[in-house]
Amino acid sequence: MIRGQAPPAVRGGRRPNPEVRLVSGDLLDQASLVAAVDQVRPDEVYNLGALSYVPISWRQSATTAEITGMGVLRMLEALRIVGGITASRTPGPGQPRFYQASSSEMFGKIRETPQNELTPFHPRSPYGVAKVFGHYTVQNYRESYDMFAVSGILFNHESPVRGPEFVTRKVSLAAAAIKLGLRDSLRLGNLEAERDWGFAGDYVRGMVLMLGQEKPEDFVLGTGVTHSVRELVSMAFAHVGLDWREHVVVDPALLRPAEVDLLCADPAKARERLGWKPVVSFEEMIALMVDSDLRLLSDSRHA
Numbered sequence: 001m002i003r004g005q006a007p008p009a010v011r012g013g014r015r016p017n018p019e020v021r022l023v024s025g026d027l028l029d030q031a032s033l034v035a036a037v038d039q040v041r042p043d044e045v046y047n048l049g050a051l052s053y054v055p056i057s058w059r060q061s062a063t064t065a066e067i068t069g070m071g072v073l074r075m076l077e078a079l080r081i082v083g084g085i086t087a088s089r090t091p092g093p094g095q096p097r098f099y100q101a102s103s104s105e106m107f108g109k110i111r112e113t114p115q116n117e118l119t120p121f122h123p124r125s126p127y128g129v130a131k132v133f134g135h136y137t138v139q140n141y142r143e144s145y146d147m148f149a150v151s152g153i154l155f156n157h158e159s160p161v162r163g164p165e166f167v168t169r170k171v172s173l174a175a176a177a178i179k180l181g182l183r184d185s186l187r188l189g190n191l192e193a194e195r196d197w198g199f200a201g202d203y204v205r206g207m208v209l210m211l212g213q214e215k216p217e218d219f220v221l222g223t224g225v226t227h228s229v230r231e232l233v234s235m236a237f238a239h240v241g242l243d244w245r246e247h248v249v250v251d252p253a254l255l256r257p258a259e260v261d262l263l264c265a266d267p268a269k270a271r272e273r274l275g276w277k278p279v280v281s282f283e284e285m286i287a288l289m290v291d292s293d294l295r296l297l298s299d300s301r302h303a
């Protein structure tokens, strides 16, 4: 989604890759997806499209359901229609493999910890509810049409190009800006929330491994280690020699109508079956995000 995005510099400012050819399509528009799939004839499809910022999902709940939930169904329908697949005419060899970005937000008000592929869902936001719809739609297309369609249930994964509205990037940008004397405070919501945060690059590797499996199956990807927002802030500020308590203001307006208090992955299945494990630690990820924002903000100051 373009609406509400920060300027390219803050979002990472990457130049387009000349080897990537862009073909447009819209998760709200079935015909555009059919046309795109027909034109590209892909081997693999990764559906990462979503309205993905949880607080916005309360304000735009119907749009979230349409894009984040129904968008999955439309993408699968596009593959089914272009492939000529029906319940009695299942996919032949060479049909595209489909990856769906499911989310740990589906676990929401957790029923057990750590969470694995069999943990029941209890989503806590319109975003989480829409992701559950997408997740079961993938399962249903696999069972109804024998399509190679899988969901990766990914826990929070971050990098220097994360949107600045998410807490990790909001904190790394603030720590860098305060260090450079560009501002002096940071407003945050719930400091007690705990997440299993990993580095996005590790997770993309896991996604590719899932589509390389012999049989389509869902996998949880996460580190198995949990930290609070408070720990995240403390670590990011300490990295630039600052004491977070002198700069952070808790703003009740940033609290959510329903919160996901704790997420912690059990990635045992991915480790055993995919040979996947994350390489970049939480501490390394925070350091590389803060360092990247220090460079970004110093460059833009001198530009």
Ligand code: GDP
Pocket (backbone or CB within 6 Å): 054, 105, 156, 165, 166, 167, 168, 170, 187, 188, 189, 190, 191, 193, 194, 195, 229, 254, 256, 259, 260
């Ligand atoms: P999410 O897990 O997909 O919702 O990822 P976020 O990065 O948006 O939020 C992670 C956690 O940080 C949630 O429990 C938020 O309530 C908490 N949090 C605390 N303060 C903030 C804030 O200022 N912005 C965001 N985005 N999250 C915050």
